[in-house]
Amino acid sequence: MQEDFHYYATYCASILAGHSHEESLDISYSAQFVDLCSKTLLHKLKAPVKASTTQLKLEMMDSGTDILSLQEITRIWASFHFLPRDLYAQKAKRPKRYMNKYRLICGPNGDLLVKTVENAKGKSLQHAGIAMHVLADTWAHRYFAGTPSYVINNTDSEFYEIISEDGRETERKIRFRHSASAPDDIEKGLYSNSISQGSENSIMNLGHGRAGHFPDYSFAKYRYMPAWGEYRVITKDNPQDYMKAFTQMVYALKCLNGSITSFEADKYDDQVTEKYGDRLNSIIRKRQIIANDDWKAFGEELSGKTIDAFDINRYQDEYVLAGKNDKDDTFLGKFIRASISHKGMITDEIYRSGNILAGVPKEKILSVGLPGLISDLYGKKNLHGPAKTGIDTPDRQEKD
Amino acid sequence: MNSETDIELRKYKKNIEVSGFALIIIGMWTTIKYLIMFSLGSDSAKSISSLYHSYDNVIYRIIVIISTALTFIIIFSIYCYIGRSAIKYAAGKKQSTFFLFIALFLLIATIVGIPSYFLIDSEIQGIETVIASILVDISTCIMLYDIISSVFRIRKLLGNPGHSKPESDEKGGER
Numbered sequence: 147m148q149e150d151f152h153y154y155a156t157y158c159a160s161i162l163a164g165h166s167h168e169e170s171l172d173i174s175y176s177a178q179f180v181d182l183c184s185k186t187l188l189h190k191l192k193a194p195v196k197a198s199t200t201q202l203k204l205e206m207m208d209s210g211t212d213i214l215s216l217q218e219i220t221r222i223w224a225s226f227h228f229l230p231r232d233l234y235a236q237k238a239k240r241p242k243r244y245m246n247k248y249r250l251i252c253g254p255n256g257d258l259l260v261k262t263v264e265n266a267k268g269k270s271l272q273h274a275g276i277a278m279h280v281l282a283d284t285w286a287h288r289y290f291a292g293t294p295s296y297v298i299n300n301t302d303s304e305f306y307e308i309i310s311e312d313g314r315e316t317e318r319k320i321r322f323r324h325s326a327s328a329p330d331d332i333e334k335g336l337y338s339n340s341i342s343q344g345s346e347n348s349i350m351n352l353g354h355g356r357a358g359h360f361p362d363y364s365f366a367k368y369r370y371m372p373a374w375g376e377y378r379v380i381t382k383d384n385p386q387d388y389m390k391a392f393t394q395m396v397y398a399l400k401c402l403n404g405s406i407t408s409f410e411a412d413k414y415d416d417q418v419t420e421k422y423g424d425r426l427n428s429i430i431r432k433r434q435i436i437a438n439d440d441w442k443a444f445g446e447e448l449s450g451k452t453i454d455a456f457d458i459n460r461y462q463d464e465y466v467l468a469g470k471n472d473k474d475d476t477f478l479g480k481f482i483r484a485s486i487s488h489k490g491m492i493t494d495e496i497y498r499s500g501n502i503l504a505g506v507p508k509e510k511i512l513s514v515g516l517p518g519l520i521s522d523l524y525g526k527k528n529l530h531g532p533a534k535t536g537i538d539t540p541d542r543q544e545k546d
Numbered sequence: 547m548n549s550e551t552d553i554e555l556r557k558y559k560k561n562i563e564v565s566g567f568a569l570i571i572i573g574m575w576t577t578i579k580y581l582i583m584f585s586l587g588s589d590s591a592k593s594i595s596s597l598y599h600s601y602d603n604v605i606y607r608i609i610v611i612i613s614t615a616l617t618f619i620i621i622f623s624i625y626c627y628i629g630r631s632a633i634k635y636a637a638g639k640k641q642s643t644f645f646l647f648i649a650l651f652l653l654i655a656t657i658v659g660i661p662s663y664f665l666i667d668s669e670i671q672g673i674e675t676v677i678a679s680i681l682v683d684i685s686t687c688i689m690l691y692d693i694i695s696s697v698f699r700i701r702k703l704l705g706n707p708g709h710s711k712p713e714s715d716e717k718g719g720e721r
């Protein structure tokens with residue numbers, strides 16, 4: 147998702163959940179900051195680099211395809227942008243190496259999402275913002291994995307956009323171009339994606355690069371064949387998914403502020419749909435590259451206050467100038483603590499499922515040593531039992 | 547859109563498309579390989595031709611060069627024709643399956659040619675060259691067989707001689 151949803155839509159959801167204008171700004175700022183908190187920025191602030199929540203293109207180009215680099219990439223992207231739906235998914239006749247990646251496929255309403263929201267409960271607004279970013283991305287980025295993988299994230303040339311006009315739907319075949327600098331032209335149907343790379347661990351095969359920016363456009367409805375789908379076609383309905391993301395964010399924020407006791411998967415704030423459904427649909431379904439203005443207008447109507455434009459530099463001085471013992475109390479200090487907490491929780495869960503793609507928690511290495519690690523990974527296969535939900539396959543999608 | 551038939555059709559079309567691309571590349575490689583062999587190898591056109599006293603004749607040389615070039619073009623064209631036809635068939639842009647006869651011919655010719663590798667004196671050509679050539683030829687056979695068998699499976703699934711696009715693959719159509 148883009149700034150329009152992570153910043154402005156999260157602000158709107160926060161207001162609807164009962165937060166004040168100032169609290170909503172903090173939450174939405176944190177949600178958007180997840181897309182900007184790179185190692186480079188943390189170096190500049192002299193902050194712990196393990197708190198990074200994203201990677202710049204140059205950082206990714208610099209990283210290799212060795213196991214440690216892949217773990218670093220997976221830790222960040224799987225934790226913050228492609229939250230796995232089912233770490234215990236099953237697929238017949240597949241080796242462990244494939245299953246490790248298959249189980250990282252992102253999707254909404256997984257166990258990890260519940261843990262993400264519960265982990266943010268009783269913590270800072272920054273932590274809530276991070277949770278909202280993760281929640282929103284589970285809808286937009288579903289069916290892709292936050293690890294470089296050709297056999298999971300690749301798509302082929304059979305990629306069609308479904309355009310609704312006057313109540314009718316037509317299909318237009320998409321021909322991608324590989325031009326990172328040229329903006330997408332939605333009228334002419336010119337979109338960019340990452341170059342096809344047959345190498346399994348190439349960075350070009352990370353996340354939804356092969357589908358371009360389609361997952362991040364709220365208006366887009368498209369169908370394509372994912373590499374993991376065994377020749378099944380998926381229809382991705384972003385307007386529907388974005389609506390669910392928004393209403394689920396409102397529900398989750400109500401859980402976090404105590405209005406609702408506990409967060410459960412697959413629950414949404416239906417009152418929002420009843421009251422604002424038409425308005426939300428008009429923003430979400432409007433064919434535009436970015437919907438900042440529309441979401442901002444909606445947010446300002448809800449709160450009656452002005453929403454400041456997002457500024458990456460807003461809290462940097464506060465953090466840099468704070469004393470060593472006071473940094474944790476600054477805005478970015480709280481964000482950094484929340485980020486480390488969330489990343490650690492997700493990495494631990496991935497490791498406990500028998501998957502080393504996100505690395506091994508440091509505490510584990512120190513406590514059990516190498517023999518213990520090997521025993522953990524190869525001795526106990528499923529520490530938490532069989533798969534509960536399964537990946538949302540195209541067949542299941544059709545049944546829904 | 548995801549019925550068993552649709553899934554199998556996509557799978558076989560993909561097989562045909564990928565094998566078609568691979569065949570074009572193998573055709574390029576085969577042509578380059580023979581070009582290098584005939585230009586520089588121990589069995590080069592010059593060394594063979596020099597056995598004949600008429601080699602000094604310019605016309606004779608021109609004929610040898612032209613006929614060699616034509617041979618390469620024909621070899622490459624055969625691979626290209628099969629490959630491009632397979633890709634077009636997979637995309638639904640070609641109905642005719644005449645290219646399968648050429649593919650079958652090439653498959654038989656390749657299989658028949660494999661035993662000849664074992665008759666070559668490997669001390670002259672090098673055992674690694676022989677092994678590499680055998681592997682490439684086996685791969686070619688597998689691709690050709692894949693194209694032929696996939697086309698027949700598609701026809702069986704659709705139950706008619708030509709093949710039409712399934713509803714799910716219609717482009718630009720109203721839904």
